[in-house]
Amino acid sequence: MISIKPDFCDLSFANDELLGIEDYESSKARWCSGCGAHTILHNVQQLCRDEQLPPEKTVFVSGIGCSSRFPHYMKTYGFHGLHGRALPVAGGIKFRRPDLNVFVITGDGDCCSIGAGHWVHAIRYNMKMVVLLFDNSIYGLTKKQTSPTSPLGIHTNTHPRGSVLPPIHPIQSTLGFSNVSFVAQTVDWKPAHLYATLKKAYDHPGLAFVRIVQRCPIWMKDSYEPVVKDPNAITLLQHENGIVIDSKATQKFHNLKEHDPSDLIKARELVETTKDTTPIGLFYQNKEATRYDEYGAHNMGISAEDKTEAINTLMDKYAI
Amino acid sequence: METTSESIHSETIGMERKEIKESIIEIVSDSGEGAQKCGQSLGIISAKMGNGVWTVEIIPSEIRPPARSREGASGIRVRMGTDKITNMGGHADMVVALNEQVLYGRIKQQAYKPGTYLLIENKWATHTEETKEAYEQSIKEFTELGYNIIEIPMEKECLKHVSDARKGKNMWVLGLLSNIYDRDLKLAEEQIKAIFSKKGEEIIQNNLDLLHAGYEYAKDNLPMHFSIPTKKRQGDYVVMNGNEALSLGVMSAGIEVCSMYPITPATSATHAMAAALENAGGIIHQAEDEIAAIGFAVGASFGGKTAVTITSGPGIALKTEFIGLAVMAEIPLVIIDVQRGGPSTGLPTKVEQGDLLAVLYGAAGDAPKIVLAPSTIEECFHYIILARKIAETFRSPVFVLTDANLATGVQPFPRPKVNPEWFPGPLDQSKWKEGLRAYDWDPNTGISKRPIPGQKGGMYTLTGLAHDEESHVAYQPDVNQRGAESRSRKLAALGNTLKPPEIHGDEKGDLLLVGWGSTRGAIEEAVDMARKNGAKVSSIHLRFLSPMEPGIKEIFKNFKKVMTVEINYSDTVGQPLITEDNRRYAQLAWYLRAQTLIDVDCYSNVYGQPMSPIRILERIEQELGQTLMD
Secondary structure (H helix, E strand, O other): OOOOOOOOOOOHHHHOOOOOHHHHEOOOOOOOOOOHHHHHHHHHHHHHHHHOOOHHHEEEEEOOOOHHHHHHHEOOEEEEOOOOOHHHHHHHHHHHOOOOEEEEEEEHHHHHHHOHHHHHHHHHHOOOEEEEEEEOOEEOOOOOEEOOOOOOOOOOOOOOOOOOOOOOOHHHHHHHOOOOOEEEEEEOOOHHHHHHHHHHHHHOOOEEEEEEEOOOOOOOHHHHHHHHHOOOOEEEEEOOOOOOOOHHHHOOOOEEEEOOOOOHHHHHHHHHHOOOOEEEEEEEEOOOOOOHHHHHOOOOOOOHHHHHHHHHHHHHOOEO | OOHHHHHHHHHHHHOOOEEOOEEEEEEEEOOOOOHHHHHHHHHHHHHHHOOEEEEEEEOOOOOOOOOOOHHHOEEEEEEEEOOOOOOOOOOEEEEEEOOOOOHHHHHHOOOEEEEEEEEEEOHHHHOOHHHHHHHHHHHHHHHHOOOEEEEEOHHHHHOOOOOOHHHOHHHHHHHHHHHHOOOOHHHHHHHHHHHOOOOOHHHHHHHHHHHHHHHHHHHHHOOOOEEOOOOOOOOOEEEEEHHHHHHHHHHHOOOOEEEEOOOOOOOHHHHHHOOHHHHOOOEEEEOOOHHHHHHHHHHHHHOOOOOEEEEOHHHHHHHHHHHHHHHHHOOOEEEEEEEOEOOOOOEOOOOOOOOHHHHHHOOOOOOOOEEEOOOOHHHHHHHHHHHHHHHHHHOOEEEEEEEHHHHHOEEEEEOOOOOHHHOOOOOOOOOOOOOOOOOOOOOOOOOOOOOOOOOOOOOOEEEOOOEOOOOOEOOOHHHHHHHHHHHHHHHHHHHOOOOOOOEEOOOOEEEEEEEEHHHHHHHHHHHHHHHHOOOOEEEEEEOEEEOOOOOHHHHHHOEEEEEEEEOOOOOOEOEOOOOOOOOOOOHHHHHHHHHHOOOOEEEEOOOOOOOOHHHHHHHHHHHHOOOOOO
16 A cells, blocks of 8 residues: 555554455354344444454354354354353453453343343443343244343243233343443434444443344234334434434434433433333443453563562462 | 479479470360461461471351350361371370360360360359359360360460450460470561561560460470471472462462452462462452353453363352353363362361362263362462463363362472463464364364464354354254364373373282372371281372373272272261162262272261371271271
């Protein structure tokens, strides 16, 4: 690209070609046709391309479930591990590898049921990573069992007479966890908003928790179709510090609501006052929250001599 | 007491010292009275003087059991001698008891013999009527059992120097024992200064006063005084317990992430290094639970920083799912299991070797694992360094099985010279070799190279699902078979690098004892005693449980009978319903029977106690029909 040999600065990046979306694509996704995860995958790949994330420095970590197949469809490093356990693994990766871009892909069962304990603590650790909760409110991979976010009364294979408990509200819960720093909600069928949310989450300096309300065309068709078609079903949260989409896209929304994402109390209230619709946008952001990965990385790169000295100092305590 | 009579007294009482080869001392008290601090100090002083030492803590399960209760005994045993000491030994010679009730549990466990000195706090003789009666009754019972009872006004003596005797009695006792066993007072003073360094000058001085007062009291009032000659050691030595050795091992292995969730008796290993590890380039991560603790370690290892997770049996149970993942996805990982009594939460503070089969086989499906078991405090240190190297070379989780006996046992050993070669090299971020796949299993060894995030071209998605060489989810049955073969073959590849176990004793004989882990010292001492009296008995000690060391079957064939000695449960033939056919064996015995098809017997029990050489010797006598006791 530049035909000089630079010896005064590092222009090596100039020799690398720009990465295209195909550079992030791996094998063909095996989700059902019409599944919202396809859209999310494409938008995430777009984000990677737009941010020019080096694929070798990017890790997608997942648990088990439909959503958790996601890493297999990215041409980056991936970790498709155990049901509910993506967050501790992602934390372990980020703790001593601050150079890696870490994304966590988790589902409603994975995050809010079996992995709920890890969820509380991952929010508190607030390590820099993007956590995408693919919430289709149903167990898909194991064929239609009640999920912790399934609407009350929904008929499933485990609750054929209708589910008996009110659902967990992932946004409400996350806003209640200690040291929370970024909480946003979007839907898979509004790609412009989805993309803008992903971008905002990626730019956040701590753990960005994004719940993506996602369609399941196989097990939840009846629940989502009316919502997708109803222009009043969504409330768009607006603020200059929130998720900003262009005015043309904004015009498509009928319900607009101003919300300052720096106010945690208001964010919590907002969950209550918008329960009849699906609010999308940034509920809360605090860029100053304590980050555990900063603690994790604070003593990296200590020389072998210093390590030896530290060990010998401790061993002196036991010397005879 | 008048001055003249006091000086006559000390001349007649304190001067004669009997030289002995070794002694077993116990200090038993209510929880919180500092018996362990006293015993550990005695052990460290003795180790520093050049004696061989082994300590065993006597711990109640509760943090603060009711005072003066028979179940509440908290204390420590210190065995020290001229030669190297490798285990807790048999009957105690000298016992200091801060109340008489706590002795009952130890008597029940046959810790004492007629002639054992019991130095008992006598303030209870003048306490409330009820206490006084109990005290007198106990003294009577103990006398009948043949113990050598000496009542001592410990509290009264301590109150001459401090206002709260409960907080000072332990250092007074240290002084007392220092005189009885001719310990170096200067080293004792140093020890006190080190223990109380953060508490200020006044506290240090109080404790020094107590030490000297106890010392003087023994000199002036007690009839028994011993000396235990020391041997000069070559080179530098350190003295520590097994958990401290583990922690130094973790640091010396260059491990950057030590991920844990508090559990007894494993946790103190992390206390030992909590502050120092950060200076050595590592961090302790206290996770939200045991599962998260290993998940975090797995993540760090995936990121190229091979991590360690430290836990005990119930923690292993919770970690099992991730252990299976680490086997399937071939993640290097060091897992330290400081075993305690089980099942379930079992005996949290007491020893058992009950997790062997759980770590060998406890996982979904066939998950071959590498399992090491250090048998000494020194090995606790070195095995961690070895474990990390094996984990990385074989891309596998590696278990290090210690137990509560090693965790708290204090023993001197040659000071390791920290070698920077023990540290891992810089993170491999070189370009991934083109054409090489994430699981390019070598057909001979099953070993594949480990791509580390950051390596260009090495991108793969690790998965716990069956996968092919490229880590793609396997939908063909032959891929699953191939993957399973490769993971299993790695163990054979490691096994081929091992040497056969050394035989302690002759290569042929009537009886071979087989042990693993912390029982080594007791087994070998029993074997030595038996051999001295003409028994044809030998022992081997397995350090690798999986893969197994080679040549074991050949060794077994040279003995008429083979028997494991281990601290876990086994049925005894002849007990209700138990026959040769349905008998359940001790864990190593099960395993050896399956591996060798030899009729391996076992001697095991779960009293929560370390194995004692005397009990093993009794069993050898029984097996051989010979009298072997001196």
